[in-house]
Amino acid sequence: MEKSNLAIVTGINGAVGMGYAKAMIERGDSRVVGIGRREAHIDSKDFENISQVDLLDEENTRNAVEGIRHGAHKRVVLIHPIGKFKWEEEPPKGDEIDQEVFASNVTTFTNVLDPVLAMVRRMQNASLGLVMFGSVADKWNLPFIQSYTRSNNALRKVLEDTIRGNPDLRITATSLDLGTIDVGSERNLRPYADRKFWLTVEDLVAKSMPFILPDNEDVEQDSGVLRRVEIFKPKPGFDPSRYYPNHGLVQRVLHEEMGINKE
Numbered sequence: 001m002e003k004s005n006l007a008i009v010t011g012i013n014g015a016v017g018m019g020y021a022k023a024m025i026e027r028g029d030s031r032v033v034g035i036g037r038r039e040a041h042i043d044s045k046d047f048e049n050i051s052q053v054d055l056l057d058e059e060n061t062r063n064a065v066e067g068i069r070h071g072a073h074k075r076v077v078l079i080h081p082i083g084k085f086k087w088e089e090e091p092p093k094g095d096e097i098d099q100e101v102f103a104s105n106v107t108t109f110t111n112v113l114d115p116v117l118a119m120v121r122r123m124q125n126a127s128l129g130l131v132m133f134g135s136v137a138d139k140w141n142l143p144f145i146q147s148y149t150r151s152n153n154a155l156r157k158v159l160e161d162t163i164r165g166n167p168d169l170r171i172t173a174t175s176l177d178l179g180t181i182d183v184g185s186e187r188n189l190r191p192y193a194d195r196k197f198w199l200t201v202e203d204l205v206a207k208s209m210p211f212i213l214p215d216n217e218d219v220e221q222d223s224g225v226l227r228r229v230e231i232f233k234p235k236p237g238f239d240p241s242r243y244y245p246n247h248g249l250v251q252r253v254l255h256e257e258m259g260i261n262k263e
C-alpha cells in the first residue's frame with residue numbers, strides 16, 4: 001500500500017537532511033526521496049535517491065522533481081536543510097547582500113518549490129508541508145549576519161506568498177528557527193566554541209517532527225500562515241534579550257569561538 005507521506009528531502013548528503021530522511025523512514029508511514037549533488041544511500045525500499053542535482057540549476061532541479069514517482073499520498077513534505085551561513089564583520093551596504101548566500105538559501109528553495117507545487121496540484125487532495133531552516137538569531141537582526149538573515153527573511157516571504165498564491169492547495173509552511181546544530185560546518189567555523197548546548201541532529205529531528213508531520217486536524221488548523229518554531233538547547237542563565245542586543249558582546253564571543261585574534 002502507498003505510504004501516507006511523501007517526503008522530499010534536499011541536502012540529503014548533509015547531516016541534517018540524512019537525519020530527517022532516516023527518521024521518516026523509521027516512522028514507517030513515509031516514503032522519502034532524497035535529492036543531492038552526490039549519491040546517498042539508505043538501506044530501505046522506502047528510500048529513493050536522486051543524485052547529480054544542483055539545486056542552483058533551475059532546469060536540472062525541475063527535471064529531477066518531475067521524475068519523482070508518486071502515488072496517492074495524503075501529504076507531501078518538502079524539507080530543505082540547505083543554506084550557506086556567513087559571518088560579516090561589516091554589514092553590507094544598503095540592500096547589497098552576498099549573492100552566494102542568497103542563492104544558497106533562497107534560489108535553491110524556489111527552484112525546487114515550483115515543480116513540487118505542480119506535482120501536488122496533479123495529485124489532488126494531498127496537503128503540502130514546506131519546511132525551511134533559519135536561525136534563532138534572525139529576529140535580532142544582528143549586523144554580522146545580515147546576508148544570512150535577510151536571505152532567510154526573503155525565503156519566509158516566499159513561503160507566505162506561496163500560501164497566499166495557491167488558495168486551492170492546503171499548504172502548511174514552517175520556518176524552523178534554530179540554535180546552533182552540532183554539524184561539521186559549524187565545528188569548522190567555530191572550532192573554539194563550547195558545544196555543550198549545541199543541538200544534536202537527533203534533538204532537532206525529534207523536536208521538529210510534530211510540526212512537519214502533524215496529525216490531519218493540525219494540518220487544517222495550521223494551513224494559511226507561516227509558522228515560526230524556535231528550536232534550541234536552553235543554556236541555564238542565558239538571556240537572549242540581554243545577549244543579542246549587545247553587539248559588542250556578540251562579536252567578542254564569536255571572535256573567541258572562531259579563533260579570530262587568537263595568539
Ligand SMILES: NC(=O)c1ccc[n+]([C@@H]2O[C@H](COP(=O)([O-])OP(=O)(O)OC[C@H]3O[C@@H](n4cnc5c(N)ncnc54)[C@H](OP(=O)(O)O)[C@@H]3O)[C@@H](O)[C@H]2O)c1
Nearest residue numbers: 011013014037054055056081082083133134178180181185
Ligand atoms: N548548522 C547550524 O548550526 C545551523 C543553525 C541554524 C540554521 N541552520 C540551517 O540548517 C540548514 C542546514 O545546515 P548545515 O549546516 O547542515 O548545512 P551544510 O552542512 O552546508 O549542508 C547542506 C547540504 O546542502 C547541500 N547543498 C548545498 N548547496 C547545494 C546545491 N546547490 N545543490 C544541491 N545540494 C546542495 C550540500 O551538499 P554537498 O554535500 O554536495 O555539499 C549539503 O549536503 C541550513 O539551512 C542552515 O541555514 C544551520
